[in-house]
Amino acid sequence: MKFSDRAMQVTPSATVKVSNTAKAMIRKGIDVINLGIGEPDFKTPKVIADAAIKAIQDGKTSFYTPASGLPQLKEAIAERIKKDCGVIYPVDQISVTNGAKMALYVLMQVLVDQGSEVLLPRPSWVSYKQQVLLAGGKPVVVETGDDFKITTKTLDDAVSRDAKVLVINSPQNPTGTVYSRDELEAIGKWAVLHNVTLIADDIYGKLMYNQNQFVSLIQISDEIAASTVLVNGVSKAYSMTGWRIGYVAGAPELISKVNAILSHSTGNPATVSQYAAIAAFESDQTEVESMRVAFEERLNTIYPLVQKIPGFKLAAKPQGAFYLFPNVQEAVKLAGVNTSGELVDLLLDKAHVAVVDGDAFGMPGYLRLSYAASLKDLLTAVDRITKFMNQFLKKQVSGGIGIETN
Numbered sequence: 121m122k123f124s125d126r127a128m129q130v131t132p133s134a135t136v137k138v139s140n141t142a143k144a145m146i147r148k149g150i151d152v153i154n155l156g157i158g159e160p161d162f163k164t165p166k167v168i169a170d171a172a173i174k175a176i177q178d179g180k181t182s183f184y185t186p187a188s189g190l191p192q193l194k195e196a197i198a199e200r201i202k203k204d205c206g207v208i209y210p211v212d213q214i215s216v217t218n219g220a221k222m223a224l225y226v227l228m229q230v231l232v233d234q235g236s237e238v239l240l241p242r243p244s245w246v247s248y249k250q251q252v253l254l255a256g257g258k259p260v261v262v263e264t265g266d267d268f269k270i271t272t273k274t275l276d277d278a279v280s281r282d283a284k285v286l287v288i289n290s291p292q293n294p295t296g297t298v299y300s301r302d303e304l305e306a307i308g309k310w311a312v313l314h315n316v317t318l319i320a321d322d323i324y325g326k327l328m329y330n331q332n333q334f335v336s337l338i339q340i341s342d343e344i345a346a347s348t349v350l351v352n353g354v355s356k357a358y359s360m361t362g363w364r365i366g367y368v369a370g371a372p373e374l375i376s377k378v379n380a381i382l383s384h385s386t387g388n389p390a391t392v393s394q395y396a397a398i399a400a401f402e403s404d405q406t407e408v409e410s411m412r413v414a415f416e417e418r419l420n421t422i423y424p425l426v427q428k429i430p431g432f433k434l435a436a437k438p439q440g441a442f443y444l445f446p447n448v449q450e451a452v453k454l455a456g457v458n459t460s461g462e463l464v465d466l467l468l469d470k471a472h473v474a475v476v477d478g479d480a481f482g483m484p485g486y487l488r489l490s491y492a493a494s495l496k497d498l499l500t501a502v503d504r505i506t507k508f509m510n511q512f513l514k515k516q517v518s519g520g521i522g523i524e525t526n
Contacts, residue, residue, distance in 0.1 A: 130250050134480030135488075138464070142474035153501040155489045156474035158293060158442065160359040161497075162414075164396070165407040168358065171399030172392050181392040187383040188375070189216025189367070193394045196401040197367050204325070207338050207345065209369045215378045216397075218389045220323050220353035220366030224287075225251050226385070227349060227368060230377045231285050231317055232257035239278055239286040239316070241270045243445070243481035245293045258282070261482060266435055268295040268445075269303060272310045279314060286311055288337060289321040291328065294481045294488040295445040296438020298328065301335045308337055308344030318348040323366075324441040326357035326408055329416040332439040338369075349374060356442075357408050358400045363393040415442050418491045418498055425502045426489070430454060430509040442492045445478065449485045454512045460485050471508040473501045 138156035145152045163169075175181050188194075194211040202208055217223040224247070232238060232255040240248050242261045249259040262270045262278045275286070288307065290299040299307070311318045320337040328334045338345040353366030368378055388394075419438065426444055427434050431451025434444060452463050461477040464487065468474050478486025491498055 126254060126256075129253055133250075134246050135476050138468075138474050138476050141468065145468075145472075150472060152468070152472045152474055153493065153497050153504070154474045155491070155493055155498075155501055156476050158356070158490050158492060159361045160356065160411065160415075160442075160492045161494050162359040162411050164360050164363070165358065165400075165403070167403055167407070168360065168396050168399045172396040175392055175395035180395060183391065185388040185391050185394060187386075187388050188379040189214075189389060190391075190394045190398070193398050193401075196398045197369070200401040201338075201350070201369060205336050205339050207336075209350075210372075212372050213369055213375055215368045215375050215382065216389055216394065217353075217366045217368060217382065218386050219364040220321070220351055220355065221247060222364075222386060223351045223353070223366040223368045224248070224319070224321065225254070226378050226381050227319060227351070228252055228255040228257065228285075229381055230374065231349075233284070235282060236284040237280060237282045239275065239283055240482075241268070241287075241289075241292075243268065243294055243478065243483040243486070244287065245289060245321075246480045248287055249482075257284075262286075268292065268297040268435065269299060270307065271303075272306050275307070275310055279316075283314065283316055285317045285319060287319045287321060289323075291324040291334070291438070291440025293324065293441055294443050294476070294478070294486075295435075296441045296443050298332060298334065298439040301340065304335060304337050305340050305344070308340050308347070312343055312347050316347075318344070320348050320350050322350060322352045323356055325352065326405075327412055327415055327442060328440045329412075329419055330437075330439070334440065346371070354397050354400050357411070359411060360396065360400065363390075363396055365389055365393050365397040414495075415491065418442075418495050421495060422491055422498050422502055425499075425506075429502070429506050430513045432509075442490055444489045444491065445481075445483075445486055446489070447485060448478075448487050451509060452485070454509065456512070460487060463487070467505060467508065471504040473504050 142152045142154040194214045198209050228251045234256040236257045237260045238252045238257050239260050239262050252259045263274045322336050325334045337348045349370040354360040431454045433447040464477045476488040
C-alpha cells in the first residue's frame with residue numbers, strides 16, 4: 121500500500137503519545153502519574169452535564185444539526201464573547217467545530233495555499249506545525265527570548281512575502297506565557313502592516329493567575345480585530361475535553377469557507393455536546409472560577425518545588441494556562457543521557473512520571489509538565505522527580521564532583 125506524501129510527512133502528536141503510553145502502564149498496574157496531557161482532572165460541572173441529559177430525554181439529540189452548529193449555540197457563543205471581551209460577533213460570523221483543534225485545522229485549510237508560510241513562535245503547541253504541513257504550507261519559526269514571547273523584531277527577522285498567517289496562543293501552551301495589551305497591539309499592528317492574518321488561539325483565556333489579566337487580540341482595535349480569527353472552545357476552562365466543542369469567529373466570507381469544508385469533512389459536532397456547550401456558555405461561570413482558583417493554588421505550590429529539582433531551571437512564573445516548561449539541560453547532563461527525550465523516557469520508566477519532551481514544541485532541552493492533575497498527584501510527582509534526580513547528584517558529590525542546583 122502506498123501512502124500519500126502528505127501522510128508521510130506528518131508525525132503523531134507527542135502529547136497524545138506520552139499520555140497513551142502512561143495510560144497503558146497504568147492499565148498494567150504501574151503507578152504512573154500522568155503530567156503529559158493538558159486535561160483538567162475535574163469532572164464536567166453538573167449544570168452542564170444535566171443540560172446534556174435533559175436534551176437527550178427531550179429527544180433533541182438524535183438528529184443532524186447544521187454543519188456549523190446549532191443557531192442557539194452560536195448565539196450563546198456570541199453572548200459569551202461579548203461578556204468576556206466586549207466584542208460583538210453576529211451568528212453568521214461564528215462556526216462550531218469538533219473541538220478547538222478542528223477549528224485550527226480547518227482554518228489552515230481555508231487560509232493556507234501550497235507553499236504559504238505560517239509564522240509560529242518557538243516554542244508552540246505541537247499540532248500547529250503538523251496542521252500547516254497538512255495544508256501544504258511551510259511552518260516558519262519565530263524566535264523568542266527568555267520570556268518565550270515574539271516581538272516585532274523577531275517577526276521582521278522571520279517574515280517573507282509568502283507569509284500569510286501568524287498564530288498567537290496566549291496564555292501559551294507549553295509555557296504559560298501571557299502577552300500584555302501593549303505587546304499584542306504591537307504584534308497586531310505589525311500583522312496589519314504586512315497583510316498577515318492573525319489566528320488568536322484563546323483556549324486558555326479564562327485560566328489566568330495571581331491577578332494577571334487576559335487580553336485578546338480582538339479587543340485591541342477594530343483594525344486588528346478585522347485581521348484576526350478567534351479560536352476558542354470549552355475543553356480547558358469548563359473541563360469538557362471529552363465533549364469536543366470548539367469554535368471559530370471571524371469575517372463572514374471566512375466563516376462561509378470554513379462551513380463549506382466542515383460540511384464535507386466532519387459534518388456537525390455531536391448534537392448532545394452542543395447542548396452541553398450552550399449550558400457552559402450561559403452558566404454564571406462560578407464553577408469556572410472555582411477550577412481557576414484550584415489551578416492557581418497548584419501553580420503557586422509546585423512552582424517553587426520544581427525550581428529546586430536538581431538540574432531544572434524555570435523562567436518567570438507562568439501567568440496562565442496550566443503548564444510549567446523548565447530548562448533541563450543540566451538535568452540531562454546530570455542523568456548521563458544525551459537529550460531531553462531520553463530524560464523523559466527515564467522519568468517515565470524509573471520515576472513513573474509522564475512528561476512531554478520540549479522538542480515536540482520546537483525546544484529540545486526543555487520539558488513540559490502539566491499541573492492540571494490533582495495537587496496530591498502533583499506533589500507526589502515532583503517528589504518522585506526530585507528523588508530520582510537527587511540520586512545522580514549524590515553520585516556526583518560522592519565522586520568529588522559538585523553541580524550547581526537552583
